[in-house]
Amino acid sequence: VQLQASGGGLVPAGGSLRLSCAASRRTFSSYNMGWFRQVPGNEHEFVATIRWSDGSTYYTDSVKGRFTISRDIAKNTVYLQMNSLKPEDTAVYYCAAVWYARGVWPAQNSYEYDYWGQGTQVTVSS
Numbered sequence: 001v002q003l004q005a006s007g008g009g010l011v012p013a014g015g016s017l018r019l020s021c022a023a024s025r026r027t028f029s030s031y032n033m034g035w036f037r038q039v040p041g042n043e044h045e046f047v048a049t050i051r052w053s054d055g056s057t058y059y060t061d062s063v064k065g066r067f068t069i070s071r072d073i074a075k076n077t078v079y080l081q082m083n084s085l086k087p088e089d090t091a092v093y094y095c096a097a098v099w100y101a102r103g104v105w106p107a108q109n110s111y112e113y114d115y116w117g118q119g120t121q122v123t124v125s126s
Contacts, residue, residue, distance in 0.1 A: 003022070006020050013087055020077055029052070066083050089122060091122060
């Protein structure tokens with residue numbers, strides 16, 4: 001199972017970025033996908049997740065109304081559209097996958113996920 005995250009960068013406060021996570025077809029067909037973020041010295045923080053079966057989504061409170069997780073099944077890709085970015089959104093963002101059969105929804109803890117992509121840095125300047 002391979003996950004490849006991309007799309008990070010430097011953006012001013014109030015700006016937008018779209019992160020992408022390309023997954024192998026096997027991952028996409030039976031895994032719920034999630035986005036986490038991490039700042040140095042802290043644990044992975046849950047951001048959002050999308051369910052493979054019906055596309056249902058769930059967000060942490062701090063990003064509700066600003067971030068949108070979505071997927072393109074044909075491209076085996078999950079996206080995180082981030083709008084109205086704030087300096088406190090600065091972090092390394094990771095995509096992750098958890099096998100749907102584990103029955104955890106929404107999975108909000110990093111230990112619940114089976115596979116991880118490499119991180120992509122998001123920096124929001126004030």
